[in-house]
Amino acid sequence: MYLSAVLVDLASWRWLFVLPVALVVVAVGMTLRSVPNSREESEHGFDTIGSLLSVIAVIALIFVLHEGPGRGWTAPVTLLSLLVGVIAAICFVAWELRRRAPLLDVRLFRERGLASGSVAILAFFGVQAGVFVVVFPYFQAVLGWSGLNSTLALMPMALLMMFASGLAPRVAARIGGRSTMASGILLGGAGLALMATLVSVDGGYLAVLPGMLAMGLGMGLTMTPSTEAITTALPRARQGVASALNDVTREFGTALGIALLGAVLSAGYRSAIDSRLDGVPADAADTAREGITNALAAADESGSQALIRAAQESFVDGWQQAMWAGVAVMAVLFVYVLARGPQRTPSGTPTTEAGPTSDAISR
Structure with a gap:
């Protein structure tokens, strides 16, 4: 945060988008040099459908909160985004309940x-x-x-x-x-x-x-x-x-x-x-x-x-x-x-x- 503020004050806000790239390059270099190579075998594949449903639900619902006050809560695009978000969230829960190895076991929230x-x-x-x-x-x-x-x-x-x-x-x-x-x-x-x-x-x-x-x-x-x-x-x-x-x-x-x-x-x-x-x-x-x-x-x-x-x-x-x-x-x-x-x-x-x-x- 402080480095970002210095970049804005002394250079340009555009440098804020360069900084993460530089940090990623450094992190990749350190990872290749320091982290040992290992692999964990799993009998279950990655939950691709659950992942996609969660992304759709999150993006749609955040869009509603971000654009609703400006566009209007009853605007067609707001209502459509809300509908998509709710349906995706329901489908995500239903899908995760069926999976043997879910991306997120929603049953945990009973705790x-x-x-x-x-x-x-x-x-x-x-x-x-x-x-x-x-x-x-x-x-x-x-x-x-x-x-x-x-x-x-x-x-x-x-x-x-x-x-x-x-x-x-x-x-x-x-x-x-x-x-x-x-x-x-x-x-x-x-x-x-x-x-x-x-x-x-x-x-x-x-x-x-x-x-x-x-x-x-x-x-x-x-x-x-x-x-x-x-x-x-x-x-x-x-x-x-x-x-x-x-x-x-x-x-x-x-x-x-x-x-x-x-x-x-x-x-x-x-x-x-x-x-x-x-x-x-x-x-x-x-x-x-x-x-x-x-x-x-x-x-x-x-x-x-x-x-x-x-x-x-x-x-x-x-x-x-x-x-x-x-x-x-x-x-x-x-x-x-x-x-x-x-x-x-x-x-x-x-x-x-x-x-x-x-x-x-x-x-």
Whole structure:
């Protein structure tokens, strides 16, 4: 992230697409040199159909979340994408239930700890990614900061998240995994509410810092017991499945969060700026509706300070709507974890719905 910010500030954003290629080349070279050659034989072939169905379902559903606010939730393309996504998801589940060696054994989600841990990671990583989509343009377009300064501004949140992640196992040992996860979710939701309530064009960094700190603390308290709930739900022989599921939920949640909160932000911005474009030339107004970066570029060309202010205030309006959408997600997640989170016996031994499990710590 920091290297990307340096590239944007000192070179061009196009270098961001060169950086992954360079890292891949280095990784391939290190792999060929250092990783021993090995091969694992399997009596089952790769689940190609399941893989394709999952890709179709994910792409279609993310498209709905990303394009729905802009195109309209009842637009033909939105409804068609939703239909395709739902059908593909249903077919994926049905196919996986029939396979002897499924790509993802959906029966695993009957395990209470695994299901609640996966949902918590999915939702929290989604909200976190959505927050990043919102906060970076605020630092750069509203506060006028460089890419590197904007990235460094996230350091307090990251440090507190690391601290809370180390603290979470001890908290979970005292009050249980479910209570720890719920506490983190509550803090995360409170952080989002603070960012929605306090943010303003003139408030600056200190207006959003309390919410970022609460969000970081909440993430740290939630992520560790959620990951532990997934890994301890399966025996040692299936830890590869647990690790893969943990990674997939993170990545899928990130994609969903960017699509959802980014779309809410964009829709809120466009709705808010329309009422602030009186007296702005038609060409500049059309450009401003496309986003705050375009609005600032149009303002530089026309020399309109009013357009800059209108774009910044409209972005803050969109920010608030995105943050409240995140609060709604956290509220639903909080209720779900309280109702279906990992259980723990009064004596301190965690259990699943089927009974106590000796190798579980905090499910």
